[in-house]
Amino acid sequence: MSGAADVFALGGVLVAAAGGQPFGQGTPMMLMYRAVHEPADLSALPQGLRPVAAACLAKAPERRPTPRALLDLLAPLSTAEPAPDAAAHPATEVSPATPPPALSPATPLPALSPTPTAVSTAVSAAAPVAAGGLADAATVSARPKAAAEVPGSPPDKRPVGRVVAAAAGALLVLGGAVYAVSSYDDSSFPPATHELVLPESMVDGAYGRDVEHRLPPDPLPDDAGRKGATHYSADYTVTSTGTEKGVAFRTVEVYGSSGRYKDPEEHRDGLMDAMTVTGGETVGDPPRTIRPPGSDVDIRCTTVDAKTVCGWGDANSAVAIRFTPSAALEAAAEETRRIRAEIRRPIATSTASP
Structure with a gap:
């Protein structure tokens, strides 16, 4: 099993936890129809979390991130900001030459390449596009020159939420599941x-x-x-x-x-x-x-x-x-x-x- 149904359920839980209703109210048939045919209502979520929920709620199962991909993409970023007791428990330093975490090759997204280098390049190109449309997300790009940085330079302390949102936004762009607001010409109907x-x-x-x-x-x-x-x-x-x-x-x-x-x-x-x-x-x-x-x-x-x-x-x-x-x-x-x-x-x- 791919876990795509569980990922979809996670997207619904995120919206519900924020006090929203991803597919509104109505009869079970009405809700099932909307879940299959209508975009989810993500308005209850903070801007930074909407790309994550949108990726999980993609209609096509193959366009949803796998559970492994979600862990690989988001879990490492949770250490970007030190915990309150970081002084008592200092974080293990990572060599600047260590490449940034890459998306799992198991991620069923057609735009992804199984080679870490190609994945990093794709994320570098996609993240600014995805993040640029988020009110609360900073533009994030890959840092291929990390090894050349001056030793002892202060660590990057971008807020975790922004990094997660931008990474999830990159996932959306790579998967082709970007939600956009479009206008439709009346004359075509x-x-x-x-x-x-x-x-x-x-x-x-x-x-x-x-x-x-x-x-x-x-x-x-x-x-x-x-x-x-x-x-x-x-x-x-x-x-x-x-x-x-x-x-x-x-x-x-x-x-x-x-x-x-x-x-x-x-x-x-x-x-x-x-x-x-x-x-x-x-x-x-x-x-x-x-x-x-x-x-x-x-x-x-x-x-x-x-x-x-x-x-x-x-x-x-x-x-x-x-x-x-x-x-x-x-x-x-x-x-x-x-x-x-x-x-x-x-x-x-x-x-x-x-």
């Missing part, structure tokens, strides 16, 4: 013409909203494929009206977002994965794309663990709906069409985006 609205009841009163698990809409950060989106989730239960009408489902869980999407079906698939992928799931019906009569969009459906999940993706919304109990995919797709017609509503002309 489709116009916003519709939005989601989760009513108290839907499908002619057949399903009523579960008020005990009500969550407010949750704004989502813009990214290269999505802009101005808001996440929605709500659970519905069949009502007496629905029972009288003979609807096929007892519960309906709506999980989606509305905004402006370049590839809405990709977002739909991500939502459906969040509702179905557990690592030990049993697939009853493989995913299939269905266009029910009267629908203007394809609906994708699958049955996993005795629950049927359907979803759609259009220019302004991406939604996954889980039905219990399972049913024929055609029946679930038709019910999804009816639900979509009720919860996807036009935006007033005065407020629609250009």
Whole structure:
């Protein structure tokens, strides 16, 4: 095992210890979806610790530092500042000719070379770039001329936190996991013409909203494929009206977002994965794309663990709906069409985006 999951958990613990919530609040499905698809919220952390947490919370396991790499990178730097009782217990002096600690060759970062010389060179080049963007981090570079320094010169007493932050920042640059604030051109996204609205009841009163698990809409950060989106989730239960009408489902869980999407079906698939992928799931019906009569969009459906999940993706919304109990995919797709017609509503002309 590589320990990548433990490193990811460490990143979450760092944020939680600072009083933050890396992926916000919400249902387990919502949190799992954000953990897979959304950048973590690191605002609760001091600036100097954010690169460390960001590296640990990288989405791709191979881009996270290994536990060994974290120790090799950070532990030696903790002695940069003497402890309060250093006079009673003087630190062992290190020869100036000793090369600085290098990243472990086991670190699964594509930019790293297994040779210590190449690693030191890479860190020397990357650290100033990474540190330059941190408010509390000093610029750190490799010191290849340490052996030529004047003997007896005072030791470098850079604050430990700054050294750690800069080293972790270098790790981020080398791993290609730098978090940057970007702006996205409005003209590259489709116009916003519709939005989601989760009513108290839907499908002619057949399903009523579960008020005990009500969550407010949750704004989502813009990214290269999505802009101005808001996440929605709500659970519905069949009502007496629905029972009288003979609807096929007892519960309906709506999980989606509305905004402006370049590839809405990709977002739909991500939502459906969040509702179905557990690592030990049993697939009853493989995913299939269905266009029910009267629908203007394809609906994708699958049955996993005795629950049927359907979803759609259009220019302004991406939604996954889980039905219990399972049913024929055609029946679930038709019910999804009816639900979509009720919860996807036009935006007033005065407020629609250009």
